[in-house]
Amino acid sequence: MKIQTKISSIVFTVILITCAATITISxxxxxxxxxxEVFNHLEDVAASRAHTIETLLNEEMELVKxxxxxxxxxxxxxxxxxxPANQRIKTLISISDYIxxxxxxxxxxxxxxxxxxxxxxxxxxxxxxxxxxxEGVYIRDIHTSMMTDTKVISISAPILVDGExxxxxxxxLEAE
Numbered sequence: 001m002k003i004q005t006k007i008s009s010i011v012f013t014v015i016l017i018t019c020a021a022t023i024t025i026s027x028x029x030x031x032x033x034x035x036x037e038v039f040n041h042l043e044d045v046a047a048s049r050a051h052t053i054e055t056l057l058n059e060e061m062e063l064v065k066x067x068x069x070x071x072x073x074x075x076x077x078x079x080x081x082x083x084p085a086n087q088r089i090k091t092l093i094s095i096s097d098y099i100x101x102x103x104x105x106x107x108x109x110x111x112x113x114x115x116x117x118x119x120x121x122x123x124x125x126x127x128x129x130x131x132x133x134x135e136g137v138y139i140r141d142i143h144t145s146m147m148t149d150t151k152v153i154s155i156s157a158p159i160l161v162d163g164e165x166x167x168x169x170x171x172x173l174e175a176e
Contacts, residue, residue: 057139060099060173064157064171065137067092067157067171068168072084073088073104073113074159076112077106077112078166085104085112089113093115100174101116101171101172103115103169105169107166109130112167116147129154133156134165137155138157140153140154145172152172154173156170156171
């Protein structure tokens with residue numbers, strides 16, 4: 001083989017190897033950049049959704065705190081006059097997009113007013129909420145509601161009369 005042909009072959013091979021290396025490096029860099037951008041986007045979306053959920057839960061916590069001072073609910077646990085409480089519950093559920101169930105418990109854990117017809121002792125769903133909710137506002141993890149058979153988050157807060165625990169308001173928020 002002639003020297004000129006060998007030199008041309010070597011130059012062509014070097015150029016070919018350089019191009020292949022450049023394309024491979026460019027592809028790896030591009031792939032890493034895309035992965036980083038996708039990760040950052042997903043992280044931002046997750047943070048945004050977490051903030052939205054936190055805001056919703058804070059708003060609903062404040063609503064439950066307000067409900068514990070509502071005269072209709074205080075009367076329901078102190079005087080057993082539940083008609084105003086039931087009317088207030090119906091109104092609340094009709095205007096709320098998220099609330100699926102509201103119930104008022106007396107200091108013994110008995111349901112005295114509810115958006116559903118179940119009254120009396122509710123051992124199935126309220127035991128954990130009742131135990132934690134006596135101290136202050138309590139948010140239970142997502143669970144399946146026994147009444148509506150949907151995924152809900154329960155928020156409870158104590159009803160205090162003269163600084164003493166008199167009962168509790170529990171709301172279920174639709175999680176889906």
